[in-house]
Amino acid sequence: MTTASIPAASGRRRQPTKLRRAVRRNVTAYGFLCGALICFAFFSWYPMVREVILSFQRTNFVDPPRWVGLENFRTVINDPAFGPAWVNTAVFTLLALLCGYGIPFVTAIVLNELRHARAYLRFVVYLPVMLPPAVSVLLFQWFYNPDYGLFNQALGLVHLPGLQWLNSTSTALISLVIVSTWMNMGSGTLIYLAALQTIPSELYEAAELDGAGLFKRIWHVTIPQTKLILLVMLLLQIVATMQVFIEPYLLTGGGPENATVSVVYLMYQYAFNFGNLNAGNALGLMLMIVLMVFSAIYLRVSRDNTV
Amino acid sequence: MPDTTTDVTVMPDSPTGTPAAPARNERRGRRRPRKPFGTQFRTAVSPHQLNTTRGRIIYWIVLAIVVVSFTAAFVFPLYWMVTGAMKSTEELNSIPPTFLPSHFSLDGYLEAWDLLDLGTLLGNTALYAGGAWLLTLAVDVSAAYALSKLRPALGKVVLALMLSTLMIPPMVIMLPAYLTVKEVPIFGWNLLNTPWAIWLPAAANGFNVFLLKRFFDSIPRELLEAAEIDGASPGRILWSVVIPISRPILGVVSILTVVNVWRDFVWPLLVLPDSDKMSVSIGIASLSSQMPQNVLVASLVIASIPTIVVFFLFQRHIMAGLTAGSLKG
Numbered sequence: 330m331t332t333a334s335i336p337a338a339s340g341r342r343r344q345p346t347k348l349r350r351a352v353r354r355n356v357t358a359y360g361f362l363c364g365a366l367i368c369f370a371f372f373s374w375y376p377m378v379r380e381v382i383l384s385f386q387r388t389n390f391v392d393p394p395r396w397v398g399l400e401n402f403r404t405v406i407n408d409p410a411f412g413p414a415w416v417n418t419a420v421f422t423l424l425a426l427l428c429g430y431g432i433p434f435v436t437a438i439v440l441n442e443l444r445h446a447r448a449y450l451r452f453v454v455y456l457p458v459m460l461p462p463a464v465s466v467l468l469f470q471w472f473y474n475p476d477y478g479l480f481n482q483a484l485g486l487v488h489l490p491g492l493q494w495l496n497s498t499s500t501a502l503i504s505l506v507i508v509s510t511w512m513n514m515g516s517g518t519l520i521y522l523a524a525l526q527t528i529p530s531e532l533y534e535a536a537e538l539d540g541a542g543l544f545k546r547i548w549h550v551t552i553p554q555t556k557l558i559l560l561v562m563l564l565l566q567i568v569a570t571m572q573v574f575i576e577p578y579l580l581t582g583g584g585p586e587n588a589t590v591s592v593v594y595l596m597y598q599y600a601f602n603f604g605n606l607n608a609g610n611a612l613g614l615m616l617m618i619v620l621m622v623f624s625a626i627y628l629r630v631s632r633d634n635t636v
Numbered sequence: 637m638p639d640t641t642t643d644v645t646v647m648p649d650s651p652t653g654t655p656a657a658p659a660r661n662e663r664r665g666r667r668r669p670r671k672p673f674g675t676q677f678r679t680a681v682s683p684h685q686l687n688t689t690r691g692r693i694i695y696w697i698v699l700a701i702v703v704v705s706f707t708a709a710f711v712f713p714l715y716w717m718v719t720g721a722m723k724s725t726e727e728l729n730s731i732p733p734t735f736l737p738s739h740f741s742l743d744g745y746l747e748a749w750d751l752l753d754l755g756t757l758l759g760n761t762a763l764y765a766g767g768a769w770l771l772t773l774a775v776d777v778s779a780a781y782a783l784s785k786l787r788p789a790l791g792k793v794v795l796a797l798m799l800s801t802l803m804i805p806p807m808v809i810m811l812p813a814y815l816t817v818k819e820v821p822i823f824g825w826n827l828l829n830t831p832w833a834i835w836l837p838a839a840a841n842g843f844n845v846f847l848l849k850r851f852f853d854s855i856p857r858e859l860l861e862a863a864e865i866d867g868a869s870p871g872r873i874l875w876s877v878v879i880p881i882s883r884p885i886l887g888v889v890s891i892l893t894v895v896n897v898w899r900d901f902v903w904p905l906l907v908l909p910d911s912d913k914m915s916v917s918i919g920i921a922s923l924s925s926q927m928p929q930n931v932l933v934a935s936l937v938i939a940s941i942p943t944i945v946v947f948f949l950f951q952r953h954i955m956a957g958l959t960a961g962s963l964k965g
């Protein structure tokens with residue numbers, strides 16, 4: 330920071346001013362930092378610590394909190410919805426990855442080949458992302474209506490029997506996956522499209538000269554060239570979809586018969602419907618540990634590979 | 637040594653290897669009506685194959701399928717939403733469905749505006765988004781500036797702590813954060829149903845600090861030193877030197893903040909339970925089961941207009957934010 334090259338004779342005098350300058354610089358710096366430090370301390374760092382503490386306590390906000398060891402965890406694990414919640418979250422994540430990860434990438438590859446209507450297609454695929462998620466979800470609630478919803482009306486037009494969609498245990502979860510994919514795939518598509526456009530054309534030309542067909546070129550050029558972004562997006566998407574809440578909250582309330590209850594939804598219910606905040610915290614802590622594994626991999630990957 | 641132009645005139649039907657510009661001049665007036673697909677950006681599909689008759693047919697078929705299916709998948713639902721709000725309940729229930737509303741009227745929209753008190757809800761949301769935007773810029777810009785240019789003792793530790801919040805999924809710390817808002821430690825304030833419950837947590841955004849710091853790091857030191865020699869204080873340097881040249885990244889951070897607050901659902905659901913303090917998403921969702929279908933749909937249309945307008949205005953920044961978001965780290 331200090332670059333002044335004053336003759337060595339004044340070396341002795343500089344000692345206190347240098348210190349004072351350092352102190353002043355630090356005071357100014359922390360002055361600039363204090364707003365952020367307060368916000369982070371109250372709304373990020375303290376809640377992180379408190380999440381762990383509350384999981385092992387029993388609090389009712391009247392009496393002082395009591396340490397109860399693993400009791401909260403036992404409560405949650407013995408809940409009949411506990412198993413379904415994790416299974417549903419895992420299945421939802423898997424299906425949402427199959428649709429929400431595969432479809433955008435294929436879409437991006439196709440869009441990248443087209444020479445016409447590019448701006449239109451890019452805009453259209455991003456349209457649902459512009460809507461607030463609650464709007465998309467409520468819109469699909471209407472479409473899923475077995476009596477007058479768009480989907481059953483469309484099936485009726487081609488003389489197919491309508492489905493129960495959200496009301497049946499067999500179709501409820503996949504219905505949630507469809508909404509989730511519809512409203513989220515735009516950003517993934519555009520991110521992949523941006524990545525595809527950075528692939529140097531020489532690579533394709535070279536592959537073609539070597540006699541590689543279209544699918545071989547995609548396999549040996551496109552995918553290796555976008556490997557990093559594919560990996561990063563995969564991890565981001567796992568972390569995002571495992572926190573699924575708004576779809577079950579608005580569409581099914583976890584039903585029918587716990588077919589769509591997710592971990593975060595169960596956590597919400599513990600805190601706000603069952604009046605057992607600590608059990609909700611215990612559940613949250615379990616989810617946090619699972620998700621942090623993915624987050625850690627993500628941070629590792631992106632740190633190692635970006636400039 | 638055959639020159640390319642004569643080559644074209646000799647074999648006009650062979651598209652292979654002909655540079656686009658001279659070829660076009662030579663082809664003028666010939667039978668082939670279309671100009672060849674450009675070779676300026678080369679992708680997985682070979683431009684040579686694309687320019688054969690078979691390649692063209694396949695290309696146009698694929699294009700047609702993509703355009704039709706995208707329109708059906710992404711535009712039609714929105715068309716259905718906008719027109720659905722104009723239909724009466726009986727018309728919505730009719731089978732087969734009507735593709736155009738039987739009569740054009742905006743009554744559904746007016747009814748939705750009144751019944752759901754959308755004016756208040758939109759006003760609330762604008763207040764939350766606007767305040768979060770100002771506070772986030774003020775807090776995160778000055779923090780990133782301090783970490784990047786003033787480099788205090790323990791600055792690296794502070795930065796690491798801020799970035800560590802990126803690893804914590806927001807849903808997981810939602811309950812303890814809710815308790816903090818309900819009773820702020822030390823101060824004992826209850827922030828529930830106040831805008832601060834949205835604004836303060838929005839400012840604690842590690843990703844914004846990261847984006848800003850990375851940008852500030854790229855500002856040449858000489859520029860700031862010149863201002864320092866002229867006697868400018870750190871605050872003055874931030875305001876008159878750093879901020880003016882950081883417009884692009886400030887745009888990205890602004891748009892990310894506003895869009896996030898506008899789209900957010902869970903957090904406002906927890907901290908703004910009063911019906912006259914709700915954001916528009918929560919307000920509509922909480923009343924959705926009591927509304928006639930056409931009124932509900934009309935309210936959905938109205939709630940999406942602001943975000944779509946914002947998107948049109950700031951398209952470039954949003955795209956920049958999207959790619960910045962994908963490569964964070």
